[in-house]
Amino acid sequence: MRGRVTGTKSRRRGAQLEQAILDAAWDELREVGYSRLTIEAVAARAGTSKPVIYRRWGGRAELVLAAWARNLPVEPEPPDTGTLRGDLHTLFSRIAHRADTMMNEMVAGVMGEAFRHPEVAALLGERLANPSPLTDTVRTIVDNAVRRGELPPVDLPPRVLRLPLDLIRTESMTCGVPAVDETVESLVNDVYVPLLHGLAAVGDAVDQG
Amino acid sequence: MRGRVTGTKSRRRGAQLEQAILDAAWDELREVGYSRLTIEAVAARAGTSKPVIYRRWGGRAELVLAAWARNLPVEPEPPDTGTLRGDLHTLFSRIAHRADTMMNEMVAGVMGEAFRHPEVAALLGERLANPSPLTDTVRTIVDNAVRRGELPPVDLPPRVLRLPLDLIRTESMTCGVPAVDETVESLVNDVYVPLLHGLAAVGDAVDQG
DNA sequence: GCGATAAGAAACGCAAAGTATCTAAAGAGT
DNA sequence: ACTCTTTAGATACTTTGCGTTTCTTATCGC
Numbered sequence: 001m002r003g004r005v006t007g008t009k010s011r012r013r014g015a016q017l018e019q020a021i022l023d024a025a026w027d028e029l030r031e032v033g034y035s036r037l038t039i040e041a042v043a044a045r046a047g048t049s050k051p052v053i054y055r056r057w058g059g060r061a062e063l064v065l066a067a068w069a070r071n072l073p074v075e076p077e078p079p080d081t082g083t084l085r086g087d088l089h090t091l092f093s094r095i096a097h098r099a100d101t102m103m104n105e106m107v108a109g110v111m112g113e114a115f116r117h118p119e120v121a122a123l124l125g126e127r128l129a130n131p132s133p134l135t136d137t138v139r140t141i142v143d144n145a146v147r148r149g150e151l152p153p154v155d156l157p158p159r160v161l162r163l164p165l166d167l168i169r170t171e172s173m174t175c176g177v178p179a180v181d182e183t184v185e186s187l188v189n190d191v192y193v194p195l196l197h198g199l200a201a202v203g204d205a206v207d208q209g
Numbered sequence: 210m211r212g213r214v215t216g217t218k219s220r221r222r223g224a225q226l227e228q229a230i231l232d233a234a235w236d237e238l239r240e241v242g243y244s245r246l247t248i249e250a251v252a253a254r255a256g257t258s259k260p261v262i263y264r265r266w267g268g269r270a271e272l273v274l275a276a277w278a279r280n281l282p283v284e285p286e287p288p289d290t291g292t293l294r295g296d297l298h299t300l301f302s303r304i305a306h307r308a309d310t311m312m313n314e315m316v317a318g319v320m321g322e323a324f325r326h327p328e329v330a331a332l333l334g335e336r337l338a339n340p341s342p343l344t345d346t347v348r349t350i351v352d353n354a355v356r357r358g359e360l361p362p363v364d365l366p367p368r369v370l371r372l373p374l375d376l377i378r379t380e381s382m383t384c385g386v387p388a389v390d391e392t393v394e395s396l397v398n399d400v401y402v403p404l405l406h407g408l409a410a411v412g413d414a415v416d417q418g
Numbered sequence: 419g420c421g422a423t424a425a426g427a428a429a430c431g432c433a434a435a436g437t438a439t440c441t442a443a444a445g446a447g448t
Numbered sequence: 449a450c451t452c453t454t455t456a457g458a459t460a461c462t463t464t465g466c467g468t469t470t471c472t473t474a475t476c477g478c
């Protein structure tokens with residue numbers, strides 16, 4: 001309970017109010033999605049009013065990015081199935097599950113606004129491109145495979161570390177539905193595993209040359 | 210000249226009118242981008258009125274997809290630089306050049322609407338996922354590399370054929386700017402070439418096993 | 419308790435969506 | 449050439465949401 005007593009008008013301020021608004025935005029996002037999310041609805045849901053929101057954020061995109069930042073998923077332990085393929089399958093499935101419809105609609109929507117608002121583009125790029133717990137997981141999975149001897153030692157460029165998320169996002173954004181298991185299978189077998197072997201082979205050649 | 214005499218009210222119909230509207234939509238798209246494109250502006254630009262547009266298309270996304278379909282770029286001859294890397298670099302640069310800001314903003318915008326309108330999702334998926342002149346070019350480049358002995362014979366899954374476009378689009382949509390040469394370099398060297406070698410190696414193993 | 423700050427309510431002007439109504443022009447059929 | 453059907457184009461309307469302004473008053477720091 002945040003309010004005091006029914007009938008009493010209590011007024012939240014500062015961090016408490018901000019959190020209430022971001023919670024409301026996040027709930028709204030989950031319920032109606034980005035494209036139907038309105039500032040007015042968020043304000044109503046948070047029990048506040050539009051100016052309060054506009055005093056803090058520049059618009060929908062920034063508000064949603066802020067709400068997203070407070071609701072980042074907790075990265076689970078890296079999978080350890082005993083095979084590279086198995087670990088990657090688990091990883092890709094996790095990403096696909098996490099990057100569900102709402103998430104992708106949000107990313108698409110924010111992207112759309114990012115083209116007109118450089119500051120939004122900056123925030124979004126930061127969120128998507130930076131090293132994250134996810135890229136650490138990718139690294140761990142590959143390291144484990146190397147340790148087991150499934151792969152030669154291989155150096156992973158940042159872009160390759162980001163690729164799992166990018167691949168899943170692309171799939172699910174162009175299809176409009178979360179990636180199905182068959183898709184995950186294909187991304188692992190047709191793209192990511194061959195890529196890792198290819199990178200390892202190149203590393204080999206350099207080592208030997 | 211489409212009109213008759215100045216002052217005379219001529220009325221276009223059918224295909225002629227439709228083309229005028231799609232041209233107007235395309236011009237508008239290039240000038241103000243997807244997010245600022247309004248049906249009213251397109252109608253005004255085409256010298257017609259909103260109801261005429263709504264009679265034909267369901268909304269912005271569908272109108273824009275139709276305009277896009279009439280303005281598909283002509284796929285140039287596959288590059289032939291003599292090396293796989295060179296050809297891929299040329300190809301990726303071409304894609305990056307073509308997939309400029311306007312194009313990506315459009316894709317992002319249409320994607321955003323696709324989540325709510327299944328028919329838009331279908332049209333968009335069709336446009337992005339189908340075999341295209343571009344995938345033919347990828348195949349040709351790889352075939353040439355195989356013929357030169359740069360690569361073992363390799364079978365390319367559809368997803369791999371689409372990957373160049375997906376990679377460029379991802380880059381330029383998350384950064385909000387067209388991919389720079391350095392990015393192209395990295396996509397070719399860090400991702401696509403290793404992937405091709407990895408796929409070829411797998412094919413080898415299967416052939417030999 | 420006093421004054422500064424900022425929350426919340428209400429209303430505004432604006433833009434654009436999408437719809438409805440009406441007219442008259444184009445084209446088809448006789 | 450005349451009629452009839454279709455539909456382009458004009459206009460205006462309702463709705464929705466944006467982003468802003470104004471005003472009151474609750475809350476906090478002192």
